[in-house]
Amino acid sequence: MDFYKNEPSVLLAVDCVIFGFNGDSLDILLFKRAIEPEINKWSLPGGFVQAEESPEVAAARVLKKLTGLGNIYVEESAVFGDPKRESHRRVVSITYYALIDVHKYQHVITDDYEARWFPLNDCPPLIFDHEEMIRVAKGRLRSKAALYPILFELLPEKFTLPQIATLYEKTYDIVLDRRNFNRKLLGSGLLIKLKEKDKTGSRRGAYYFKLDKKVYKEKIMSFLRYLPSWNIDSE
């Protein structure tokens, strides 16, 4: 018996905002759309949620297919459900953002689509409401990264303090007091100093660090015991 027989149905899609950090700019991965309508235009990668899939599973499928990467950091961003967001059919899209290490990203080559990294602040025009999806995902990333050290997902295995600072600067569009930032960072217990130095940036060089994965997991998982920080957004 169908109790809900008078309710309207919709198509459900997922769209993914894939962030990467190339050492200098925060980028997102865009695709030339392979299906009608709006075929061949730049868009976020996405797909329809299939009958046996939850939306999270659909997002993971899309990400795996397009980046070659499984087991990456993914968070729900927001739902886009304006009845007129696509003109010919009602499609409600659930958006996700993913953080990947661009060094691990495998460029999956097929005849179906073309993929390219673009700086977040310099993307081509996108279809439908995809530009708004990126704007919202950036806001979610900023909020989440203010409470949890998730930006490390964007860094390679070994990284330097200036690299982390640049990543935070690009994410928040700010200029950091590097000394103060480094002090907080080293005090966080998240980093393990390596013996090796990166000499590409300066003559003196910058020590490489790696993430203490145990501490990181605790910080990522620990829901709470955090206190509201009254001044955090007035700095």
Added chain:
Amino acid sequence: MDFYKNEPSVLLAVDCVIFGFNGDSLDILLFKRAIEPEINKWSLPGGFVQAEESPEVAAARVLKKLTGLGNIYVEESAVFGDPKRESHRRVVSITYYALIDVHKYQHVITDDYEARWFPLNDCPPLIFDHEEMIRVAKGRLRSKAALYPILFELLPEKFTLPQIATLYEKTYDIVLDRRNFNRKLLGSGLLIKLKEKDKTGSRRGAYYFKLDKKVYKEKIMSFLRYLPSWNIDSE
């Protein structure tokens, strides 16, 4: 032309976690479900997204109908889309949380449903995945309230410092150092001290405060310029 004709469709619902603060416990408003299946069981208030509605508009409609309140604080929480979350038909639910001042809440009486406030930690068994929806909404509320002073939405026009502290304690399941908390709070610029005292709690009484709505709006709206606070979740 229907480009998406082979894609499966779903029913889309909204469910709302309505938080209120009675001065002592953080509560949520539950309803006895008025429709089949699972009629008469306790559940979150919800409804189906109609053809001409976005999900946000559907949530506002449900909230207005059930609380009598328009223009309340609402945030998207998460999507619940497991293919088997309802047994007889696929329904994907978008959940929202709302913060209301219980003093403004109007108990809307109809023959259709019964509504009651329950302490967050002492709810009756709920239908489907509604208990998980509450758990997730509580987490979202905690994250958001750590960055923005949104918990004030739960307080009446006039409130005391001990009231605010209790509200934060109940939200985060912590015991605050009241002195330190009051100092941070008074330093936030959010509060205007009134001349009147609340004498119900102690002989000395506690001054009433009201929110500086201008500062509040700035803090609520100001997306960013906040810096990651490394130690925030290790306290």
